[in-house]
Amino acid sequence: MGLDAYLAVSVALFALGVICIVTRRNIIYVLMGIEMILNAANINFVAFNRFNGDGLEGRMFAIFVIILAAAEAAVALAIVLNVFHLFKSIKPSDIDLLRE
Amino acid sequence: MEFQPEHYRLLLAVLLIPLVAYVLQIFLGRHLPRRGDWLPTGGMFVVMCLTVYMFTTFISSEGGFFHESAAEGGPVFGWLYQSAEKLPGLNVVAGLLYDPLGAAMLAVVGIVSFFVHLFSVGYMSSDHRYHIFFANICLFTFAMLGLVLSDNLLFVFIFWELMGLMSYLLIGHFSQDPNSPRIKQAAAACKKAFMTTRVGDTCLLFGMAIFYYHFETFRFTEMWALAQEAVAANGGEYPAWMTLGGLFLFGGTVGKSAQFPLHIWLPDAMEGPTPVSAMIHAATMVAAGVFLLGRIFPLLSPEVLGVVVAIGSITALFAATIGCTVNDIKGVLAYSTISQLGFMVAAIGTGGLGLVAGLFHMVTHAFFKACLFLSAGSVIHGCHHEQDMRKMGGLRKKMPLTFLAMFICTLAIAGMPLFSGFYSKDRIIQSAIESTMTQFRGANAFAILALPLAAALTAFYMFRLIFMTFFGEPRDEHVHEHAHESPWPMTVSLLVLATFGLFVGKFWLIDGDFLGHHTWFTERVTAASMYPGIDLMKMNQIAVSEHTGHVAHSFAMGISLTVAAFGIFMAWWIYHKKRLNPERITSTLGEVYVTVENKYYIDEAVNGSVIKGSLFLARAQKWIDENIIDGFVLLNGRVHKALGFIGYWIDRTIVDGLVNATGAIAVAFGSVLRLFQTGRVQQYVSLAVAGGLLAAAFLILI
Numbered sequence: 001m002g003l004d005a006y007l008a009v010s011v012a013l014f015a016l017g018v019i020c021i022v023t024r025r026n027i028i029y030v031l032m033g034i035e036m037i038l039n040a041a042n043i044n045f046v047a048f049n050r051f052n053g054d055g056l057e058g059r060m061f062a063i064f065v066i067i068l069a070a071a072e073a074a075v076a077l078a079i080v081l082n083v084f085h086l087f088k089s090i091k092p093s094d095i096d097l098l099r100e
Numbered sequence: 101m102e103f104q105p106e107h108y109r110l111l112l113a114v115l116l117i118p119l120v121a122y123v124l125q126i127f128l129g130r131h132l133p134r135r136g137d138w139l140p141t142g143g144m145f146v147v148m149c150l151t152v153y154m155f156t157t158f159i160s161s162e163g164g165f166f167h168e169s170a171a172e173g174g175p176v177f178g179w180l181y182q183s184a185e186k187l188p189g190l191n192v193v194a195g196l197l198y199d200p201l202g203a204a205m206l207a208v209v210g211i212v213s214f215f216v217h218l219f220s221v222g223y224m225s226s227d228h229r230y231h232i233f234f235a236n237i238c239l240f241t242f243a244m245l246g247l248v249l250s251d252n253l254l255f256v257f258i259f260w261e262l263m264g265l266m267s268y269l270l271i272g273h274f275s276q277d278p279n280s281p282r283i284k285q286a287a288a289a290c291k292k293a294f295m296t297t298r299v300g301d302t303c304l305l306f307g308m309a310i311f312y313y314h315f316e317t318f319r320f321t322e323m324w325a326l327a328q329e330a331v332a333a334n335g336g337e338y339p340a341w342m343t344l345g346g347l348f349l350f351g352g353t354v355g356k357s358a359q360f361p362l363h364i365w366l367p368d369a370m371e372g373p374t375p376v377s378a379m380i381h382a383a384t385m386v387a388a389g390v391f392l393l394g395r396i397f398p399l400l401s402p403e404v405l406g407v408v409v410a411i412g413s414i415t416a417l418f419a420a421t422i423g424c425t426v427n428d429i430k431g432v433l434a435y436s437t438i439s440q441l442g443f444m445v446a447a448i449g450t451g452g453l454g455l456v457a458g459l460f461h462m463v464t465h466a467f468f469k470a471c472l473f474l475s476a477g478s479v480i481h482g483c484h485h486e487q488d489m490r491k492m493g494g495l496r497k498k499m500p501l502t503f504l505a506m507f508i509c510t511l512a513i514a515g516m517p518l519f520s521g522f523y524s525k526d527r528i529i530q531s532a533i534e535s536t537m538t539q540f541r542g543a544n545a546f547a548i549l550a551l552p553l554a555a556a557l558t559a560f561y562m563f564r565l566i567f568m569t570f571f572g573e574p575r576d577e578h579v580h581e582h583a584h585e586s587p588w589p590m591t592v593s594l595l596v597l598a599t600f601g602l603f604v605g606k607f608w609l610i611d612g613d614f615l616g617h618h619t620w621f622t623e624r625v626t627a628a629s630m631y632p633g634i635d636l637m638k639m640n641q642i643a644v645s646e647h648t649g650h651v652a653h654s655f656a657m658g659i660s661l662t663v664a665a666f667g668i669f670m671a672w673w674i675y676h677k678k679r680l681n682p683e684r685i686t687s688t689l690g691e692v693y694v695t696v697e698n699k700y701y702i703d704e705a706v707n708g709s710v711i712k713g714s715l716f717l718a719r720a721q722k723w724i725d726e727n728i729i730d731g732f733v734l735l736n737g738r739v740h741k742a743l744g745f746i747g748y749w750i751d752r753t754i755v756d757g758l759v760n761a762t763g764a765i766a767v768a769f770g771s772v773l774r775l776f777q778t779g780r781v782q783q784y785v786s787l788a789v790a791g792g793l794l795a796a797a798f799l800i801l802i
Contacts, residue, residue, distance in 0.1 A: 018785070018789050021785050022782050022786045022789070030781075030782070092780065092782050093780055095779075096778060096780050097779060098779040099778055099779025099780075100779070
């Protein structure tokens with residue numbers, strides 16, 4: 001099983017993540033889509049490190065991303081909480097203040 | 101007593117006193133006691149004393165020609181004064197000229213002016229612009245004194261114009277009086293006087309320019325000498341330009357001295373107060389024109405003198421005929437003035453001897469005409485401003501002093517022996533005869549016919565005035581009842597002037613020379629003493645010798661006595677004895693009389709030609725102005741308006757269009773882009789992904 005298979009999984013995951021971000025009606029799912037994209041990136045890091053590298057850089061980046069994702073999730077959930085306070089809703093289509 | 105140069109310092113006082121009096125009177129007169137009439141009158145009294153004193157000293161001393169100016173170390177009044185290196189042509193320095201003629205004239209002006217002032221104290225007492233009147237008449241006198249004393253033509257012209265202005269103000273004196281019934285007439289009269297004399301003044305200015313162009317000086321003494329040189333250089337003939345210039349200079353006299361055809365202002369000037377008329381007709385204004393002729397005489401060529409004689413004779417005769425038809429007491433005197441001025445001018449035109457005779461007549465005339473006018477004023481004052489002689493009559497007993505003064509002066513103007521007018525008028529006729537005897541000339545021959553005839557008419561209409569006013573039965577009971585003698589300032593002035601009118605020609609009590617073979621004026625004022633160093637004989641080729649013969653003298657005397665007697669007799673016959681009915685005479689004369697009564701329709705002619713003409717010109721110019729010039733201006737405006745409109749359109753459409761198009765494009769883009777700016781994060785993401793996919797596809801496919 002070569003690199004292509006990993007990359008295919010990564011692409012699929014990335015695509016699913018994007019679709020999740022774009023289509024979901026709940027902001028929590030959007031956050032989950034973001035997590036999926038991050039994990040797709042992690043798969044890429046690890047896969048490239050496994051097949052093309054000779055050190056631990058890719059794996060270290062993957063771990064770094066996981067930590068960042070955890071922090072980001074905490075911040076994002078806090079933001080969601082505040083958004084819910086402000087808009088009384090967590091539907092992404094209701095949150096259109098960026099238009100202003 | 102010898103005449104010292106220091107005496108001439110008094111001339112400055114003579115000039116300054118009326119000027120200072122005028123300034124004080126015009127500014128302070130209103131607030132002074134008696135509204136300041138004593139100030140100019142007192143000033144004039146001092147002036148009179150000074151001029152008479154100087155005159156008597158001057159006349160009895162040797163020498164007799166004084167010219168003080170910068171060149172002789174006298175006082176300098178620089179006027180356009182430049183150093184000789186800078187502007188050699190433009191050196192006009194005022195100086196004083198005091199020659200026998202000036203001395204006589206100055207004394208005349210001083211005496212007559214003072215008595216006119218004194219008379220005005222009584223005559224004008226009820227006038228509400230009393231103080232202004234005195235100020236103006238004072239400056240009027242100043243102008244005449246200045247004119248007499250000026251040593252150059254430019255200053256003569258300045259004073260000449262000042263006199264024109266003052267006559268305008270004084271003739272129009274009543275036009276400022278809201279109570280006067282003749283406001284409009286007074287305003288029209290002063291305007292007419294000003295405008296008519298302006299014609300002459302313009303001529304004079306032209307003449308001055310012509311002479312200045314050739315001589316580069318305005319000084320009389322230098323001009324005379326240069327004229328003599330110019331004539332000598334031209335082989336004893338006057339150069340043509342001098343004839344032209346002389347005619348123009350004479351034009352000034354025609355305007356100022358009311359000669360035909362510019363005489364029309366003088367009868368109308370009667371609208372002014374009577375003392376003003378006396379001033380204008382006697383010592384100032386009209387005398388200025390004659391005086392000017394005396395000053396410029398050597399500049400006049402024989403051709404000009406011919407014109408002078410012709411104009412003078414025509415004026416004398418034609419004004420005398422009008423004088424017979426006028427019923428206004430002042431009107432008669434006005435036409436008599438024109439006629440007498442004609443005598444003077446004609447006499448001056450006949451040459452050297454006539455020059456002296458004419459100037460002599462100017463002096464004698466000044467006194468008796470001033471007296472006549474003031475007497476007429478006294479009559480008018482006594483009759484409560486009634487001027488029509490047909491309403492008077494029998495006033496002799498009511499106003500004895502006025503009658504006495506007027507009678508003496510009427511005898512003088514009629515040319516009765518022993519009275520001053522006789523001596524001068526006799527000499528005028530004599531000079532006309534004598535010059536024709538010496539050298540026949542058409543104009544002089546005409547003068548010989550016209551002047552005695554005019555003299556006869558003078559005697560006739562003056563005695564007509566006397567008989568209609570003072571003799572006979574009162575024609576209007578109302579006027580007669582209220583008539584009264586005038587207050588003392590008026591009667592004193594009258595009697596003193598009448599005394600002068602009697603004796604100024606010749607004080608015959610001294611030597612008993614009743615026929616006046618020698619008079620002070622003709623002895624002292626001669627061509628030689630007036631123009632020292634100038635040989636008129638050589639220049640004018642006219643009889644200037646003083647003793648051409650007694651033939652002419654006796655002949656002239658016979659004529660003048662006959663005509664005077666005839667005129668007086670006719671007046672007595674018609675108006676006193678009533679042997680001939682004046683109305684029958686007028687109806688016999690018919691059209692002729694009507695023409696004369698209407699002053700030969702000259703006013704109408706002037707009205708029809710000059711005034712209508714200038715009105716027509718003015719209208720034509722107005723039409724041109726409105727239609728052509730305004731048309732151009734409007735066209736110009738319209739073109740600019742059209743151009744402006746085009747500019748506006750370009751601005752609005754193209755420039756603004758470009759600017760707006762820029763904005764519109766930005767707006768269009770913005771409105772398109774706005775569609776993408778929904779604020780929905782999910783859309784943004786999908787767009788970003790789509791864009792990324794497109795970019796990837798692009799990279800992969802290319």
